[in-house]
Amino acid sequence: MIEETFYVKYMKRFLDIILSGLALIVLSPVYLVVAILVRTKLGSPVIFIQKRPGKDNKIFNMYKFRTMTDKRDEQGDLLPDDERLTSFGKMLRSTSLDELPELWNIFKGDMSIVGPRPLLIEYLDIYTDDQIKRHLVRPGLTGLAQVNGRNAISWNEKFQFDIDYIESISLLLDIKIVFLTIKKVLIKEGISSDTSVTIEKFNGEN
Incomplete structure (x- = not known):
């Protein structure tokens, strides 16, 4: 499934x-400012x-x-x-x-800069044989699905982009995804789905 190129075996992790x-x-000053604001506001x-x-x-x-408060009902x-x-x-x-x-997760080796986004543990039992292939590689801070719609595309589309990525990992593809991610963040595209503030729950549909 994954071509064991020099980049995949050695260089990708080294660059991570x-x-x-x-x-x-x-970015340590940014971390400090954001942490203070989060503590003050949330x-x-x-x-x-x-856990992912x-x-x-x-x-x-x-x-x-x-990003959320702990507000509860009665x-x-x-x-x-x-x-x-x-x-x-x-x-x-x-x-x-x-x-x-998540940069700390990347540094530790839990994640990669580019790869399929880490989803919920509960989804593991309902993936198809093709969908579970997304776990053949480290999950990423960003990925092919994120630069092709992020949370505004369907689950089927996301999983197909994940599979397409692991079948064609390369340095040039990763560089392309990183630059497209920067563009997406700047224009704030695909943050939410049409029916949720983030993304709908995955229920195992094919």
Whole structure:
């Protein structure tokens, strides 16, 4: 399924370590400012931690800046996402600043700069044989699906882009995806689906 090129076997991970390490240093002032704003506007904890499946279905803790409040109803249950997502949280998502802590995941080896986005653990049991192939590689901070619609395309389209990516990984493709990602972030395209503040839940449809 995956062509074991020199880039795939050695260079991709090497670049992940170097680039994520440099980014963590260079962007440290941004981390500090965002962390202070999140603590002030949304409270603690500043970092949202969620378990996600990575390469070979290995579970890891993914880190993001929190974008929602902990508002609950009278029964103590969390309110729907659209009621907990503040304007500040929307700004963090639209600029992808909430994703910055994932650079630590990349540096550690849980993730890659480019690859299929890490989804929920509960989806592992309902993937088709083709969809599960997305876990043959490390999940990415960005990916082919993200530059072709992000949260505004269907699940079928996302999975097809993921499969297309793992079948054609190359340095040039990764560079292209990174630059297209920067463009998408700048124009704030594809942040939400048509019916959700982020993306609809995947229910196993083919």
